[in-house]
Amino acid sequence: MREPMANANPVVLPLDQVVKSVAEERVSVASNWKLVWWRFRKHHLALFSAGVLILFYLVVLVPDFFATYDPEATDAKLSFIPIQGIHLLDGARISPWAPAIVGKRNAVTLKMEWQVDATKQVPLHLFVRGYPYKVLGIFETDIHLFGSGSQDADAKVFLLGTDRLGRDQWSRLMYGTRTSMTVGLVAVALSVVLGVVLGGVSGYFGGWLDLIIQRLIELLQSLPTIPIWLAMTAALPQDWRPDQVFLAITIILALVGWTTLGREVRGRFLSLREEDFVLAAELAGCSRWRIITRHMVPAFMSHIIATSTLAIPVMIINETSLSFLGLGIRPPAISWGVLLQEAQNLQTIALAPWLLIPGLFVILAVLAFNIVGDGLRDAADPYGH
Amino acid sequence: MLRFILQRLLLLPLLLFVFSVVVFLLVQAPPGDFLTSYLATLASSGSSVDQAQVDALTKQFGLDQPFHVQYIRWMEGLGRGDLGLSLEYQRPNMELIGERLLLTVLLALFAFVFTWVIAIPAGIYSATHQNSILDYVFTLLNYIGVATPNFMLALILMWVAFSSFGVSVTGLFSREYEQAPWSLARFIDLLQHIWLPMIILGIAGTARLMRVMRANLLDELNKPYVVAARARGLSEWRLVLKYPVRLAINPLVSTIGWYLPQLFSGSLIVATVMNLPNIGPMLLRALVQQDMYLAGSILLIYCFLTIIGTLISDILLAWLDPRIRMENA
Numbered sequence: 030m031r032e033p034m035a036n037a038n039p040v041v042l043p044l045d046q047v048v049k050s051v052a053e054e055r056v057s058v059a060s061n062w063k064l065v066w067w068r069f070r071k072h073h074l075a076l077f078s079a080g081v082l083i084l085f086y087l088v089v090l091v092p093d094f095f096a097t098y099d100p101e102a103t104d105a106k107l108s109f110i111p112i113q114g115i116h117l118l119d120g121a122r123i124s125p126w127a128p129a130i131v132g133k134r135n136a137v138t139l140k141m142e143w144q145v146d147a148t149k150q151v152p153l154h155l156f157v158r159g160y161p162y163k164v165l166g167i168f169e170t171d172i173h174l175f176g177s178g179s180q181d182a183d184a185k186v187f188l189l190g191t192d193r194l195g196r197d198q199w200s201r202l203m204y205g206t207r208t209s210m211t212v213g214l215v216a217v218a219l220s221v222v223l224g225v226v227l228g229g230v231s232g233y234f235g236g237w238l239d240l241i242i243q244r245l246i247e248l249l250q251s252l253p254t255i256p257i258w259l260a261m262t263a264a265l266p267q268d269w270r271p272d273q274v275f276l277a278i279t280i281i282l283a284l285v286g287w288t289t290l291g292r293e294v295r296g297r298f299l300s301l302r303e304e305d306f307v308l309a310a311e312l313a314g315c316s317r318w319r320i321i322t323r324h325m326v327p328a329f330m331s332h333i334i335a336t337s338t339l340a341i342p343v344m345i346i347n348e349t350s351l352s353f354l355g356l357g358i359r360p361p362a363i364s365w366g367v368l369l370q371e372a373q374n375l376q377t378i379a380l381a382p383w384l385l386i387p388g389l390f391v392i393l394a395v396l397a398f399n400i401v402g403d404g405l406r407d408a409a410d411p412y413g414h
Numbered sequence: 415m416l417r418f419i420l421q422r423l424l425l426l427p428l429l430l431f432v433f434s435v436v437v438f439l440l441v442q443a444p445p446g447d448f449l450t451s452y453l454a455t456l457a458s459s460g461s462s463v464d465q466a467q468v469d470a471l472t473k474q475f476g477l478d479q480p481f482h483v484q485y486i487r488w489m490e491g492l493g494r495g496d497l498g499l500s501l502e503y504q505r506p507n508m509e510l511i512g513e514r515l516l517l518t519v520l521l522a523l524f525a526f527v528f529t530w531v532i533a534i535p536a537g538i539y540s541a542t543h544q545n546s547i548l549d550y551v552f553t554l555l556n557y558i559g560v561a562t563p564n565f566m567l568a569l570i571l572m573w574v575a576f577s578s579f580g581v582s583v584t585g586l587f588s589r590e591y592e593q594a595p596w597s598l599a600r601f602i603d604l605l606q607h608i609w610l611p612m613i614i615l616g617i618a619g620t621a622r623l624m625r626v627m628r629a630n631l632l633d634e635l636n637k638p639y640v641v642a643a644r645a646r647g648l649s650e651w652r653l654v655l656k657y658p659v660r661l662a663i664n665p666l667v668s669t670i671g672w673y674l675p676q677l678f679s680g681s682l683i684v685a686t687v688m689n690l691p692n693i694g695p696m697l698l699r700a701l702v703q704q705d706m707y708l709a710g711s712i713l714l715i716y717c718f719l720t721i722i723g724t725l726i727s728d729i730l731l732a733w734l735d736p737r738i739r740m741e742n743a
Contacts, residue, residue: 264443
């Protein structure tokens with residue numbers, strides 16, 4: 030009650046109040062996207078995870094640049110080489126090197142046994158020349174991020190060891206990253222399109238269309254996902270090319286995956302339809318298409334993005350599980366699931382535990398997506414704290 | 415209440431019918447049939463089958479008939495409670511599936527109980543001790559639990575058990591009980607094996623449930639009635655358990671509807687990795703071998719389990735929440 034009296038002179042505002050009002054001004058004129066970004070930026074862990082994801086997608090763009098050897102190159106003599114380990118310092122100088130590996134055949138079991146020979150150093154360099162590849166399918170180069178730069182068998186560096194056929198696991202992992210991260214992204218993009226279109230139609234038009242789409246969603250949601258996915262992928266012809274299989278898998282994943290998003294979009298449409306700004310747009314003579322695309326969809330776009338970010342890791346896990354069971358992406362295509370297929374039985378894992386490393390990549394990617402998705406969801410919600 | 419359940423039960427045959435068509439379309443879809451892939455396997459191993467035998471098999475299973483005839487034959491059998499013969503094993507599917515189905519359901523139920531027994535107390539602790547060390551530990555475990563695919567967890571645990579204890583933790587029974595008839599000793603043997611698959615299968619759900627429980631309870635704890643009750647001198651322990659926890663658990667019951675079915679279908683992957691005598695690995699093999707009646711039957715069983723899971727959660731929800739109960743009364 031006595032507050033206005035205390036502030037007797039209205040012309041002189043305290044400095045912090047001025048600053049605050051400038052900040053408020055900035056907030057009140059900022060676009061929705063800017064607000065989301067400001068809120069997201071405060072979530073440090075999410076920001077860091079977004080950085081991790083950017084790294085992953087850099088690998089998706091140019092896997093060959095990060096790979097050290099041709100991922101398809103097999104050499105039976107070099108099978109099951111363990112991780113050599115990298116040393117960063119050579120004496121006091123920063124000069125990364127890897128110890129050479131020496132294989133000896135066990136006289137009793139006739140198995141190759143690999144040993145690290147730390148006296149022989151294989152130096153590692155940045156931007157070395159290796160096998161030729163095409164960047165984004167456009168220009169050809171043979172520069173790789175790092176490597177020993179030598180094709181000599183003694184001077185090979187297998188960062189993450191080799192598999193059953195002596196293929197370099199690190200390079201294969203780079204290729205697997207490309208496939209698996211793309212499957213997640215494309216499958217979610219497809220389900221977003223399906224979910225927004227069908228959910229939008231259902232929520233905006235209502236009536237019998239709504240009824241049919243809702244029953245369809247209920248039907249799809251009561252299907253047992255994994256067995257049905259398996260049955261669908263098992264039905265793919267065996268002689269399809271890897272890219273056909275890839276496309277088919279993403280479509281299969283999306284066909285079941287769009288329902289949650291479709292429901293959510295429908296709910297949003299139902300509540301937005303009653304809003305004043307939609308009525309205003311209708312009165313102003315906007316076409317239906319314009320109302321939907323220019324007025325309604327932007328109002329919940331940030332939610333869709335947050336929800337789809339949280340859907341990507343689910344797709345990645347699904348693809349990896351399907352491929353692991355042998356009914357998803359098939360060799361010679363490489364995905365994280367295909368790589369993990371090499372570690373399917375206990376004997377192999379006991380012999381070569383490093384074959385489980387692609388699984389760590391799966392966990393890392395899924396974690397990063399989940400944290401970013403949580404951050405986005407909090408940032409997109411204007412009523413959150 | 416009764417009407418509500420009846421409504422759901424009436425929908426069941428309709429859903430099963432739609433699913434049976436979908437399932438049959440799917441198992442029919444691969445090019446060729448069981449015999450073509452079977453003959454190819456035989457040919458590659460150097461042995462051959464005489465044509466009369468192939469013709470007899472084709473006739474017996476109706477493989478030369480058009481789609482709808484095959485479907486009706488299958489349905490007729492199902493109506494009589496006969497799941498048909500397996501093409502590969504040449505034995506009735508019912509006999510093949512029998513015990514495996516029981517073990518599938520058992521494993522899912524164990525994992526379900528595990529999830530709730532762990533997640534609810536942990537969620538309550540996290541919410542009442544917000545920002546404590548254990549709360550952070552739980553949050554971290556949650557993130558990792560959600561992010562780790564089932565099969566990956568199984569592989570890692572199998573490897574750890576093998577490399578540090580030298581035991582191979584596969585299967586659900588010790589060798590001497592594998593084929594034995596059911597007895598108390600066999601059941602105890604099962605309990606000794608089922609705990610690891612149970613944890614692996616349930617861990618992701620536990621993480622998710624714990625997170626929801628914590629968030630729900632935190633919302634409740636900030637409400638005025640809690641402060642009022644506390645001001646009246648109610649003991650903290652009783653206060654939390656009697657009111658906010660009950661309210662926080664209520665919405666969780668609706669998650670059973672999708673969680674139980676998820677456990678049924680998720681057990682497929684765990685069972686394959688850990689070599690459990692479950693219907694999962696059998697489905698996988700049947701799909702690859704194009705043993706279509708076996709695959710179809712197992713798929714239909716999965717559909718049935720999914721519907722039952724949803725039904726159970728609907729009934730539970732109606733029973734717990736008077737608003738839903740009244741609406742449908």
